[in-house]
Amino acid sequence: MIRKTALFLAVLGGLYFLSAFVFSTVGVGDQTLMKIAARNPVAPGGFGFTLQRFQDIQNYRNLDILFLGSSHCYRTFDTRIYAEHGLETFNMGTTGQTPLNTYYLLKRYFAALNPKLVVFDLNYRVIDRDGLECFYDLSQNVSYSPEMMEMALAIGSPHAVNLAVSKWMLHLSGLAPQFTQKPDEDERYIPGGYVEFTRSLAGEESGYEARFVDQKPRKSPARTVVPREEQLQAIRDVIRLVKENNARIILATKPEPPQNLGAIANYEKISRTFAEIAREEGVVYYDFNKIPLPLDPYAHFHDREYLNPAGVEIFNPVLIEMLYQDVRSGK
């Protein structure tokens, strides 16, 4: 019976890898059978400029600052502003990036980028997610590495593992397809990872006014965010990884229109949780929703969530000044 079971499992293993390879090569265009089966909605070179960002990353070494986080990160920390202050920076934010994703991305890229400081943008929106959304994006737009497999296993979704295995199979066979970044009408990629809004929603019926300025009450009641334990642990893991590599890290939550925070029933509690982790790990945490900033909800925000280019120009110099103050005060 044991021999039969071993044989059955061995053949099954072989068939699994073979199927992963075949499914990732069969399909129409970039719609492979694997992508459909894994329910991956992300197109290679699509939304969020991840493809371009991780091609661009090859040009960066020995950074002063590395920014990490979700789309809030790559739409907030404008690397050009830091360059004006003589700082070499890179923004490694990606769509839906949870701390779990951040940890494995950092594990892969830390040695090459060798940053002196890491700014880790913590966002309440991703803290209750499993990281699959970000993985979908990475699996389409970032080349294979063992950390990708580790990330898939840590997420624990068979969809993620299947995608990672198929990516690995393509990598081994040398048949990994090459894609190019698709342009976006509303945004543009800035070398260094920042993504800038090129079109304002102001004046659009379905846009800025309707969504924010007229302050229509939200249809849905305020959401209570229940952080996942593994995401909170991943924040600690990121901090430890940075410290082990003799770099500094600060945790930050970027500003939002005050009205929007009302959509989260337990924002205060989440913010306190982040502050508690920072305190226990001996690092600094800035919640920019609690620090007075010269930001106007109507003039400096693109929509309910993101800063617009004018807001970015106000926010980043404030952060730079705070970072210098930290250095001066020895924090």
Add this chain to the structure above:
Amino acid sequence: MLFNSIEFLIFFPIVVAVFFSLPQRFRQVFLLAASYYFYMCWKAEYAILILVSTLIDYVAALRMGKTAEKSARTKYLILSLAANLGLLFAFKYANFFNESIRAVLEQFNIFYGFPGFDWLLPVGISFYTFQSMSYTIDVYRGEKEPERRFTTFALYVAFFPQLVAGPIERSTRLLPQLDRAVRFDYDRLISGLRLMLWGFFKKVVIADRLAIYVNQVYNSPGEYQGLTLILATYFFAFQIYCDFSGYSDIAIGTARIMGYDLMLNFRQPYFSQSIAEFWKRWHISLSTWFKDYLYIPLGGNRVSKPRWYFNLLAVFLVSGLWHGANWTFVLWGFLHGFYLVFSIWTQKAREALAGLVKIDRFPLLQRGLKIFLTFHLVCFSWVFFRANSVADAFLILGNLLRLDFSPAGLAAINVALGWGELLIALGSILLLEVFHLLERAGKLRTLVLGQPRMFRWAIYYALILGIVFFGVFNHTEFIYFQF
């Protein structure tokens, strides 16, 4: 703990390995502990409810066994029924009745301020209370001797494979099995694993994929019409079948591996030629429960016709309510009761009509038409079962026939799933029906089990890889957990 979770895939092999390594006398206690652990993974404190129900029924049955006096036996039966139905009422129906009373009184401008309960519905409460009650009723009727060993009876109530979603077992079937010594049997292992595999496939590949489409449409019914609503309703018919029969297959398979036989819960219900036949093929353990413990005590069909009709309607209204504390379920139950009453009432007329149009000369066509009609009557009733409210159900029915066959209208049926996934969904339903047809023709055994090992393994590999690659993994609960 869900069957379709990593936790269960770790839990179950450990339980089986420990179970068969233990001496016979410790196995029952171990299985009981494992069953409570299985339940407590969901919400530990609610295991107390199972324990309360178990203790009361255990004592009540023992007391019944000690006396031949009918009044005393009745007293203990009432105690058991009151305890189980009381638990069920408090945790499942109190808020429903409270809200219904409030709604009625509001019509007369009467303020009704009795507060509702903020309790989570205990998973599987309708299943284990019914199973436990059937035991005390059997003892009361003298069909079963009271079980002396507490662990055996406690295991009968809490046996983990069927604890949260059935099949609802009978004391006369399961209790003797639990008392019997079991030995590891390789053939039972393979047969159990095969059934589990097929159950997982139905749940993860078919039901959970269809659920994405169905949830999207039924949660915003005002946004869709015609073909989309029809497709969502067909999909729901297969979703609920694959979800629940998938659960039952996994439950029967796990029990089989450990040496126990649970009752069959589904027999290709969508091939039924009448609603009466449908109920002999759908959720068999529940429909036979209602037949044995409600329909027959009410007089069954050995009464006057009006009373018979009443009995049928009453049983199906209660069955509807059993499924959920919502008027949608009551209407669903009523519809099935109505179908049955109507079919009895019109039986002669229908036979005359069949003779008139001479359809009985074409038995295959007649059978096909009957299956088609029965399936659509069932689908019609599913609209009430799945809709979030009665208003939603009528909204859906009102928009169901607004058909648009233009290219844009046809393109609009692609909701929530891409075309690729829609094809996977339709393909997997086709596969399911091919499997059912082979099963009905009795060819499945010869076509699969009678073949050389490599052929059988190829089918197992296809199913496993189908689950791994084409399954939908977002830890969706089984629909029947909520009942």
